[in-house]
Amino acid sequence: MAELLYEGKAKQVYATENPDQYLIHNKDDATAGNGVKHDQFAGKGVLNNTISCIIFNMLEEAGIKTHLIEKLNERDVLVKKVDIFPLEVIIRNITTGSFCKRLGAPEGKVLAEPIYELCYKNDDFGDPLINEDHAVVLELANREELAFIKEATLKINELLKAFFLEFNLKLVDFKIEFGKTADGEILLADEISPDSCRLWDVETNQKYDKDVFRQDIGDLIETYKEVLARMEKK
Ligand code: C5P
Numbered sequence: 249m250a251e252l253l254y255e256g257k258a259k260q261v262y263a264t265e266n267p268d269q270y271l272i273h274n275k276d277d278a279t280a281g282n283g284v285k286h287d288q289f290a291g292k293g294v295l296n297n298t299i300s301c302i303i304f305n306m307l308e309e310a311g312i313k314t315h316l317i318e319k320l321n322e323r324d325v326l327v328k329k330v331d332i333f334p335l336e337v338i339i340r341n342i343t344t345g346s347f348c349k350r351l352g353a354p355e356g357k358v359l360a361e362p363i364y365e366l367c368y369k370n371d372d373f374g375d376p377l378i379n380e381d382h383a384v385v386l387e388l389a390n391r392e393e394l395a396f397i398k399e400a401t402l403k404i405n406e407l408l409k410a411f412f413l414e415f416n417l418k419l420v421d422f423k424i425e426f427g428k429t430a431d432g433e434i435l436l437a438d439e440i441s442p443d444s445c446r447l448w449d450v451e452t453n454q455k456y457d458k459d460v461f462r463q464d465i466g467d468l469i470e471t472y473k474e475v476l477a478r479m480e481k482k
């Protein structure tokens with residue numbers, strides 16, 4: 249049995265025979281509010297893995313370098329080994345979520361320009377919002393790495409917005425993570441799925457993402473299945 253290196257809320261990371269590669273296994277767990285709300289949904293790991301692989305392949309084809317080597321089976325991917333920057337990189341195209349809660353801003357405002365946010369990925373402190381100066385002083389990343397991450401993230405936003413619009417979904421906001429290889433190359437890592445994006449139907453604004461679980465307003469598996477079905481219809 250391969251060595252388990254890390255276990256997160258929704259994933260396990262295993263060593264492989266190749267020291268430059270990891271295997272990521274997608275679990276069925278869903279958490280919200282920094283783990284306060286926790287449940288399991290049979291098949292969620294399969295749906296997220298399938299959706300995320302389609303998106304990572306699309307981004308690779310558009311010139312974004314990612315950790316993905318290949319999808320091994322419905323739950324597992326083989327990826328390049330990276331050290332993850334302890335940063336949650338967030339883009340907002342429409343206001344909602346913690347932005348509105350923190351600032352008392354109106355919900356659902358379409359932004360003329362995307363808002364770029366960084367959070368310090370640290371459960372003990374509740375993943376606090378930080379700026380680039382904080383990230384440098386905390387040695388989470390250097391200035392050059394932060395500039396690369398911001399430029400790549402804005403490009404990923406444009407690609408994802410256009411991609412989801414093809415399926416009649418608005419990309420409201422999302423969170424991504426980056427990592428660095430032993431050679432110093434910065435790659436998009438982790439996943440992109442309805443767990444990490446907010447997606448609203450273009451016509452009805454119905455939610456097609458983890459907010460159905462966070463807010464108890466729908467069936468998570470049926471919702472994620474619908475996202476995949478729209479993607480596969482194209
Ligand atoms: O909660 P908040 O409004 O800050 O979330 C912004 C975006 O980041 C949402 O798409 C959410 O799904 C994602 N996110 C995430 N993991 C976190 C925090 C936020 O995927 N720990």
